[in-house]
Amino acid sequence: MRLSSALLSSALMTSVASAGLHAQGGAAPQDTLNDPVRILVSRLNLDSYKNTIKGLTQFGDRRQGTKRNRDAVDWIEAQLKSYGCPTERIIYEYNPAPRPQVAGGAGRGGRGGAPSQIAQGGGRYRGIRARTGVNNDSLRQPDAALRALNAEPSTNGERQEVYCTKVGSTHPEEMYIVSGHMDGIGWGQAANDDGSGTAIVMELARIFSDPNVVTDRTIRFALWNNEETGLDGAKAYVAQRAALQGKESPAGSGKYPEPKWLGMVQHDMMMFDHGMPRADGTLPPEQRPEADVNIEFQATSKMAEGAQKLAWFFQSSNEKYATDYPARVGQHMTNTDSDPFKDLIPAISMRENERGEQIGAGWNPNWHQPTDLFTTYSDKDFRLGLNAAQTTLSAIAQLTGAKLKK
Secondary structure (H helix, E strand, C coil), X not given: XXXXXXXXXXXXXXXXXXXXCECCECCCCCCHHHCHHHHHHHCCCHHHHHHHHHHHHCCCCCCCCCHHHHHHHHHHHHHHHHCCCCXXXXXXXXXXXXXXXXXXXXXXXXXXXXXXXXXXXXXXXXXXCCCCCCCCCHHHCCCHHHHHHCCCCCCCEEEEEEEEEXXXXXXXXXXXXXXXXXXXXXXXXXXXXXXXHHHHXXXXXXXXXXXCEEXXXXXXXXXXXXXXXXXXXXXXXXXXXXXXXXXXXXXXXXXXXXXEEEEEEEECCCCCCCCCCCCCCCCCCCCCCCCCEEEECECXXXXXXXXXXXXXXXXXXXXXXXXXXXXXXXXXXXXXXXXHXXXXXCEEEEECCCCCCCXXXXXCCCCCCCCCCHHHCCHHHHHHHHHHHHHHHHHHHHHCCCEECC
């Protein structure tokens, strides 16, 4: 089922209007003490965010098609249930054709050399580059226990991914999707890629699932699998669920297994913004004071107008409610689980750096590397992820009409 751009833009702006705001501005409620959005944002805290990431890293890199990946899916589901968020699973098959063998090395066991001048998704890079790629060499992981945990190779077959749902009280038939991907690669712990994004989704599910929190519209918290193989988990969700949007089942029940999608936000790599590589390819050891949360939409998508409005609304929410780091909006969303949605609904992606330009140019030396470990990151890094969580929570709370029971 494909809804027209005009209808979706209208639905998106209706939810914005119901929050008493405009897509690119508007004042926060004057009674800040009793502002339900501010109260909900205050329930995010650094220790809980870190502990959720640490819980995910117990499963190593969570590579799809392995027991450690399946165990991580089970753990995520158990956590979501403990928050009171009812869970379901998407089941699909992943059976790719064997890849041809390529002679010779390629830098860090994958995509070697400098990125192209025109970055994926658009934009021309003008800064210093460092080598980047995917590590496939187990011996580059010095921790023997972690090396053993990550040793099982991926096998083809059935895949599963979990999501949970906060049902809206007055408009259960309309929904925003909040997501991250739970799988990783590189022989590390996938702490940042994408433990940091998965933890944001889980923390928001925890807060919104409080029985004293009521939302007018539905929120779905989705943890995709198979992102690293080409967004296969998100694609499976779209293939299985898109045609079910807005259909009441059973008829007359007031229940909507797949509410109409109003918008979607993906979180992928949220913590590391240490700036451009130095001339020697190294990066500063600490988070830079001018770090920011990148909110991206794709200017060439069929839903670009609505996606841009959604992105600016998130930026406005960051200005009102995030504590430390600002947000910036970019138009070159690429290589993200919001891609399968971008021509169907307003879809945006949140990241630590611009995906097409900065990450591809080596701004994160831990990307797909054995160093993507919980212990690699400082509280300044974790706090950038927390600010992304504050941004999304405040935006989604407004868009869904979140209130607190008295």
